[in-house]
Amino acid sequence: MKTISLKKVSAVAVASLGFGLLSVVPAQSASSAAVVGTASQAATVGTAVTTTVGSTIANTDTNPGTLSISVPAGSSVTMADRDGSATTATTAVLTSTATGFAFTASSGAVAITATPTSFSGTVTITPDVPGLYSVTFTAAGAGAGAASATAYIQAAGIAGTVGTSGLGTAAVGATTGGLAKFTYTTGSATSSGDIFRFTSSGVGAITAATGVAANGTSANNPTEISGVTGSWAGGATWTRSDAAQGTATITVSSTTAGTQTVTVNAISATTGAPTSTSTISITWGSAVAISAASTAYMAGAADTTATSTTNAIARTADKAAGTAIATVVISLIGSKGGVDARANTVRATMSGAGFVDVNGTVGSLSNSSQRTDANTEADDTRFVRVYADGTSGTGTLTVTLTDVDSGASLTLGTWTVTSTGAQASIAVAKTNYTIGKAGSTTGSASTTISAAGAALGATDTTTTGNAERYGAFVIVVKDSAGNPVNSSATPAVISSDTTVSSGGTCALDAGSATYGSSTNGVGYYNCSFATTSTAKSGGKATLTIRIADPDSTTGGYLTTTVAVTVGGSVSTEVLSFDKTSYAPGEAMNITRTATDSSGNPVFDGASAPAITFSKAVGGTAPGASFYVGGKKASTSSAGVASVFAPAISGAFTMQATSGNTAGSALTASSTVTDANAAANAALTTQIDALNAKIVALNALIAKIMKKLGVK
Secondary structure, eight states, X not given: OEEOOOSSOOOOOOOOOOOOOOOOOOTTSOOOOOEESOSEEEEETTSOEEEEEEEEOOTTOSOOEEEEEEEOTTOOOBTTBTTOOOOTTOOXXXXXXXXXXXXXXXXXXXXXXXXXXXXXXXXXXXXXXXXXXXXXXXXXXXXXXXXXXXXXXXXXXXXXXXXXXXXXXSEEEEETTSEEEEEEEOOTTXXXXXXXXXXXXXXXXXXXXEEEOTTSOSOSOOEETTXXXXXXXXXXXXXXXXXXXXXXXXXXXXXXXXXXEEEEEEEXXXXXXXXXXXXXXXXXXXXXXXXTTOEEEEEOTTOSOOOHHHHXXXXXXXXXXXXXXXXEEEEOBBTTSSBOOSOOEEEEEEEESOEEEEESOGGGOXXXXXXXXEEOOSOSEEEEEEEOOSOOEEEEEEEEEEOTTTOOEEEEEEEEEEEEOSEEEEEEXXXXXXEEETTOEESOOOTTOOGGGOOTTOOOTTSTTOOOOSXXXXXXXXXXXXXXXXXXXXXXXXXXXXXXXXXXXXXXXOSTTOGGGOSTTOSEEEEEXXXXXXXXXXXXXXXXXXXXXXXXXXXXXXXEEEEEEEEOOOOEEEEEOSOSEEOTTOEEOOEEEEEOTTSSBOOTTOEEOOOEESSOOEEOOOOSEEOBTTEEXXXXXXXXXXXXXXXXXXXXXXXXXXXXXTOOEEEEEEEEOOHHHHHHHHHHHHHHHXXXXXXXXXXXXXXXXXXXXXX
16 A cells, blocks of 8 residues: 655536535534544446435634545556546545535645534545555544544455556557456455456457455465366466455566457355456457667768758868767667667777777767677667777778567668868869959858859859859868868968969868768868959969978978969950850750950859740740859750750841940841751742753643644
């Protein structure tokens, strides 16, 4: 038994189930002894049962008494929740018709604000597990009769103890190949010699049974119905050794998924008549197993979460031993769909450069010096941390999962990580813009942009006079093995002619939109260059991009170069087709060309006008954009056409409004030639010529026949 804590619940009135009230004594008398309506009664799990409590009240008393209850182990019944349901609509165990009655469930105190001459109340509980429930009412006041009285309620019934549903239920979930147990507690009306039989139907079988007598001894055990020791196939029979309450524990098992039902029949020792008292249902499900739905994603060295996006980014770090390179975050899912928190084995193995450490708590990971490690914590989340081992190169990490029960295994993932050495080379990875505008900065040196998206024609409408969005050029630094590596210092940009360009600026790409989409911002630098305000159109300079050479003993540099020039604003623009005639629907390459007043290509980023056509064209007509290298083509950098010739044959034009000072109209013409129409015209000409010859021949024949006198 255990005593209920009364400080966590609130009182809610419930209706009385109709027990009679106690008699009343005169108001001037002292408080009488506490009484209860039913001293001892039997009950069944899940069925409400009531008793009454009360006392007389002296005219000076405002507190007639205090209520307390005691319930069996495992019960959820409390003073404020009479059925243990723990719902929002909990109902207190005590109700009363007394005027001004108030019951405080947290303390059990009963208060009456008026002046009645007696108090009576009804206590209602619904047993949720088998066992003994006691209700005690202690009278208050100075009267000599003030005392306590207790009503005992003995609840019989069945309760599952092992399985997903837990104690106090007649429906248990269990795993095939395992065990389940339930208890059956007799009621108070049991007589010595009464027999209880436990039989099983459906899948599974009873495999063991034990019993406990009222005095707590295990001398009163069930036996095999078959009469053969250890053979429980026919069920168990339990003959009670005394009339007091006792408890039997029945063990069942099944190797087959399905439902097992165990029925309890009571056979009276007096009449011999059987009565079905209880049933319990055990649902056997297949065992949880490892599942390919489990996930393993790689993220940054200090990350504790990972996704498919972070998993797609290559991980690179300095080769210094102990440098954290990456973390693989593993979430284990069981074959039934929920998390799998069993003690499965997660194993990480590294081949090549790198060390690993596996743990269930990311905070406990530390520097490792092992090529393989395993973790068997009972946890559905595991972490694999990857460290550099002091050598440069690539390492291949493989993570596997092994089922703790079946031994089955699967591979959660394979990743490649890179440990880099010292900087050994510098090179131009991509050139986007090389013609600057006097007094402006060309390109953008930013950590949050990427050359990967710098297709010619991309615009940035937020920067007036400088339409380039990406780095003018992108620099990559590599180690001796050719792996990208961060430079010991940001590359410097030095100009060969400071009257043309003052140099430039570089910034490490942070990897938010990485160059080549897989470097995680390692080794790639977005660079811009500045053109002096006095620079003239056609001016040239060579930009030298350099970093320190770690192998040099004289302060030497590793270098690469980019040639830049100066261009002015748009002065002359020309539209041109790539062919003088097209077949209907043929791909066209439309080129807009612009030069400044000196005849040099305009600066990169100068606006290029939109184009329209005199006939409907296929695809998309070239829209407003900007010039790079003095040109803007309608095809992509990969040569993919975006506009196609009209379907109707004949001449057509394209036109645009020039961006130069005059704002003149730009035009160019071409023709669509229908090969079938030309062939038809030639055939018609040939037929006409043949007809003419036939007419001439007929005339000659007629003339000859006339001379011959032939009529």
